[in-house]
Amino acid sequence: MLLRIDPASAAPLFEQLAASVRTELVRGGIRVGDRLPSAKEVAAALDVNLHTVLRAYQSLRDEGVVDLRRGRGAVVTDRAAGYADLHREIPQLVEHAKALGIGPAALAAMIKEVY
Amino acid sequence: MLLRIDPASAAPLFEQLAASVRTELVRGGIRVGDRLPSAKEVAAALDVNLHTVLRAYQSLRDEGVVDLRRGRGAVVTDRAAGYADLHREIPQLVEHAKALGIGPAALAAMIKEVY
DNA sequence: ACCTATTTGTCCGTATGTATG
């Protein structure tokens, strides 16, 4: 599992952190039932404030992605299973696009269009 | 409009504040399109921290009750119209209950039961 | 067009409380 933040990004740190967790869920680096590293650890590792990490975790909790409890930490709920599905679907889609000679920008544009 | 907090309550201050706003919406003290007092004002009036009020406002924003923007403040959205409906329905229900000789505790118990 | 005040947004720091293991 690798949580990252981009100091150059304009996005708030806590959103970057939450997005990083979601990306790991899709990538398979974090799975249902896993416990996220404690906010304290993440804060120390990324050199951000503890509250910033907690806020990210709380937003994930509000989304239903993790179960957040005192003394226990943040555990990925089964409601995050959808991310694992994307974990399978996305590479498949990319392969199909490649076979058709569709580049990443064009594919992304199509996704946005449909969305 | 009268926002209140109960120091004796175990509920978090920011939730009490959000609840107080919702109550005012139901009571009719705040209506759609109204602008809530600035977080700074509320903080000073209730002697709580600015961040605590902002957190309450942000939770109301997450619920879609208010539109929160820098420099402008918190404006009640039309999605809060449901509260105004309760504003009409509740007194009506209470009147009917009174006519039937049903006390407040009994009525509340019925509400919980049905809920 | 400019400046200023207002107001929320984010981040950091500190402290204390509370549930978990």
Place this chain on the structure above:
DNA sequence: CCATACATACGGACAAATAGG
């Protein structure tokens, strides 16, 4: 009982958007 970890609240600082003069 104790260490861990999140929950809340306070405080300070700066940024960014908005409104008004």
